[in-house]
Amino acid sequence: MRNNIYTALVHYPVYNRNNDTVATSVTNFDIHDISRTCRTYDIKKYFIITPVDAQQELTKRIIDYWIEGDGIEFNKNRNEAFENTVLETSVQSAVEAIYKNEGKMPRIITTSAKIFENTVSYEDLGKEITTDENPYLILFGTGWGLTEEIMNMSYKILEPIRGKTKYNHLSVRSAVSIILDRLLGEK
Template identity: 50%
Template sequence: MSVYVSIIHYPVYNKEKRIVATSLTTLDIHDIARSARTYGVKGYYIVQPIENHLWLANKLLSFWQGGHGREYNPKRWEALKLVKAVPYIEDAVSDIEKIEGRKPKIVSTSAKKCKRTVSFDFLRKEIAKDKYPYLICFGTGWGLTEEFIQSSDYILEPICGPTDYNHLSVRSAASIILDRLLGLR
């Protein structure tokens, strides 16, 4: 099983449905890394094209991956050693291809129902049997762009609760999705 995750800050929508780059949130770095480590994800990519935000992500990672943070909290280091910050999704895909010897299958996530969605059960079985790596993409802001979603190999069904409210934080959605796809059954 070769599963990778990414949190994408561009291309995503803002609430006016404009394509934007969103701000880095350090909680997303920490929390998704901890979920990724818990579920055996091989790598976690922060896709952030804003130069100052990319610098901040790398500064935080250098502290936890090799600096004082590694000694201060080895459990946090254990999770954050999975993380790389890159400016564009193509950089993450290229890095995975170098590691795995083939391009990953791209899985988009969305809080909205889309055409071509696959169920958690279907994708769980595909991941278990497939020799290809998978890159699960989580959008920030108001979600991944339609173009990005439609260009994906798979579009995962949304997480739905018993109400019509569906606006989870990306770190909560990532944890739920990783558990549904990779958790023990």
């Protein structure tokens, strides 16, 4: 069922280039661009996940501007894009919010540049999520990727996005757009 798909941009826990677990900074571009992409593909909620107080405050201010502030009149399309953008402090709190809303635990899908035992193709997952009644939460990592702890929560892991070169460092907002189109775009 396409009306029970959620996404989350995880800022903690993620790895840095030294494989340390860190919290990354929320960026204005990711808030805006991913909100617009999620609205385009009719994602039920887009969670921005950060436990950092200053990052939560900044993110809340940006969201509130478009939902409750002057942004409503300034750009109605942006206001509409932000209607389903939500701030959460952890992956677990996002899972709990989905459970509260759906009455079922979501199937967690993660993304990675690596192949795992439970890696799934876009075609297979796209078919599954459009017919399955369970809610799905697609997690996107920042920094150098989602931690092992988060990856171990996965029901399935999407295959990596591959171009025609060895270079593989898309911005997360580009990856979200590509992945949602592959899963939910016109066939």
